[in-house]
Amino acid sequence: MTDADFSSNPDLRQRAIALYDAFTHAAQSGQRDRRAFMRELSLLVGSATAAQALLAGIGANSAAAAILPADDKRIKAQSIDWPAANGRKLTGYTARPAGPVVKRPAVMVIHENRGLNDHIRDITRRIALAGYLAVAPDFLSVAGGTPTDEDKARDMIGKLDLAATVADAVATVHWLGHIAQSTGKVGAVGFCWGGAMVNRVAIGAGDMLRAGVAYYGPTPDPTRAASVKAAMLLHYAGLDDRVNAGAPAWISALKAAKVDVQAFTYPGVNHAFNNDTSADRYNKGAADLSWERTLGFFEAKLGG
Structure with missing residues (x-):
């Protein structure tokens, strides 16, 4: 050929x-x-x-234009650090609506297996524009931070101590629930590796996490579903056989545990359909619909 x-x-x-x-x-x-x-x-x-x-x-194009530019005057954004679990510290990116500092619901934005990059910062700003205090941790902070080389970032993600990483994410939920700018209502949204982390954080955070949104996230052990106290919104790509294989058991377990769960599969689209920096996998129709559902879910469960 x-x-x-x-x-x-x-x-x-x-x-x-x-x-x-x-x-x-x-x-x-x-x-x-x-x-x-x-x-x-x-x-x-x-x-x-x-x-x-x-x-x-x-592949993702790091030079792709942001949907919400970093210098958008409607948003106040900056780098930040905060205490994580067992004396560790995380660094990351935070954004909120411009103007006076007032209490807002908080949303943790969890990156893919490429680490904290400009695409995830863009999503963080978009969450902020919807009225939230948004924080995107760099879970590679403990290893020196996300590198520019995506293959290296994936290798570093694979070497993380999973239990420690989940503990750091749960600690972030608790931190967001208690800082002065927060109403105490905390949600999380994650993509790919981050979607899997949302499921795991929902297990570990108990009722401190009010709402979790997982985009095409591999699922944890279904027997852990009873530990989930957050309302859950799960987005799946119709062509994503790898992730979808575990979805029915996880959804069924959540329902059996009386978790408030909604799950949507978007036909004919690929894993990473929400990532607008990946031209051949991005699907605008599915991305727009899932984003509308995500913001509506946060409004219903966290307020705005």
Whole structure:
């Protein structure tokens, strides 16, 4: 096969996305071999040049324009740090509506497995614009912070102590619930790795977390569902077989535990459909609808 018009060959494009998904979500960094991935992608599409062209659309583009620019006058945003679990400290990014400091519901924004980057900062500002005190932790703070190299960030994410990371996230929920700018009502939203973290934080935070929104997040052990006290909103991508495999058992367990849970699957879209920096996986229709549902959910469960 020679260089292809990928837009007119959806099967080829989907097979390439599946390869990329497997590469970027390998359980351990030792299983993540970029050279092997590029060889396999080149064989699939016919040449290294075609592989690079396709990858440019599938992967996230750090130079993509933000939906809500960092200098938007409606928002006050800055870097911040706060106490985490067991004497650790997290750094991150916070945003709130411009103007007088008043008490607001707080929302923790949890990044993908690429760490805290400009896309997640953009989402944090969008949450703030909806009327919330938004905080996006860099969970790689404990390892020196998110690097610019996404493959390195993924490797670092894979090496985190999961229990300690969840404890840091739960500590962040407690911190957000008690700072002067907060009403005490705390929610969380996360994407991919961050979606999985929202599920785990809901287990660990108890009733300190009022609302959790997980975008295409791998699910925890369903037997832990009874520990969830937050209302939950779960977004799934119709083509995301890897994540969707665990979704029915988790949703059923939450319902059995009398958790207030809503789950939506968006047909025909891929994992990361909300990430507007990834041209070939972003789906505006699904992203807009899920965002409308997310903000409506936070309004109902946290107030605005």
